[in-house]
Every structure is written in C-alpha cells, then in structure tokens.
Amino acid sequence: SQKIEQNSEALNIQEGKTATLTCNYTNYSPAYLQWYRQDPGRGPVFLLLIRENEKEKRKERLKVTFDTTLKQSLFHITASQPADSATYLCAPPSYNTDKLIFGTGTRLQVFP
C-alpha cells in the first residue's frame, strides 16, 4: 500500500538557518505532492504544490524539490524565523484519485 514517511522527530534549528524537511513515499509514483503547515489546534494551511515534471518550486523563503527517482520531496525554509515554528505536512494524492494521503508531519522549532 502507499506509504508516506516524514521524520517524526522534531527539528530544532537556530533562527536564520535553513530548515530542511524530508518526505519519502513508497509503492507508487504520485503525479504531484502538496506541502501544508499546521499550527496546534488549527487546520492545515496550503503552502506549495509541486508536480512530477517540476524539479523545484519556490515561494518567497520556501523551496520544494521533487525527486521521482529517489521517491522523495524536500521542503526548505531559508532564513528561518521563530514564526516558522509549526508542524509541516507532506501530502501526495492517493493512487489514481485526488484524495490526499498525509504524513505524520515534522514539527519544526526555530529558536532565537
């Protein structure tokens, strides 16, 4: 079955550094992949969508890569700020549908 893996351990980095979060998927090849931010007690907020024919996508301080050979997406936040502290979710669609499969998310903590 399709499986999404994100590092469940929290990522702690210092303000100003680049945060890199990893999403690995197995047993299929999604046509696209979405990244969301979720704050405690809130619904996810859409950040970026990257398609299989796109190697990289950027939005302000965010950058997402999609390596279909490695079956991996990397999510980068450059010049990180304490306000970036949240849980980041990777969500590709399920095989042949638009239903999203969510990873468990990686909690990012940016300290001053």
Next chain:
Amino acid sequence: GAVVSQHPSRVICKSGTSVKIECRSLDFQATTMFWYRQFPKQSLMLMATSNEGSKATYEQGVEKDKFLINHASLTLSTLTVTSAHPEDSSFYICSAVPRGGEQYFGPGTRLTVT
C-alpha cells in the same frame, strides 16, 4: 481568497447525543469537500468524500450511519456525529476543492464527548 470556515470551533456534548458540524467555502464553489479526523500527535485521516448533489463516499472502517454527511450546496457540507461516544472525541477538519484546484482546509472543530 479560498477561505473555508467551520462551525462550531469547539463543542462539548454528552454521550449518546448527536452533533452537527458545518463546513463552508466562503468565496468559491466546491464540488468536492473532504472530512478528516485527527487524533493528538497523529496524522489527518480521511473519513469521507462529500460530493454536491450525491451521496458521500466513506473510507474503509468509517461507519456511514454514525457519521452522516450532507453536501446540500456548492458551498456547504455538514457532518453529523450521531450517538456520540467518548471515543469519537477528536479534531474534525474539512477541506474544500475549487474546480481543478488544491485543497483548502477549514480551521477544524474540537469535539469532546463526556
């Protein structure tokens, strides 16, 4: 744009009662809405897909008679948890999909069943 609201944001009910949660797309029409459930420190789990004008499709293991979904219009879907029990206490989140677009999520509803 692409704002999704949920009401209520928090609800506490007694065991055996029913609770209705509303999901609205405020500035776009959504032919499809999804309902998710999230337990503490866990991932979002899809419960059902709500399609305007037709019956919802439920994921495996989700009881359709317990979680009633009605997608009455292109901007409103409701989830009713019938005969709620403490194990139904969770964070319920809906999402709406503009035609051909990505999913936009509501702020979630915290349900506590006592």
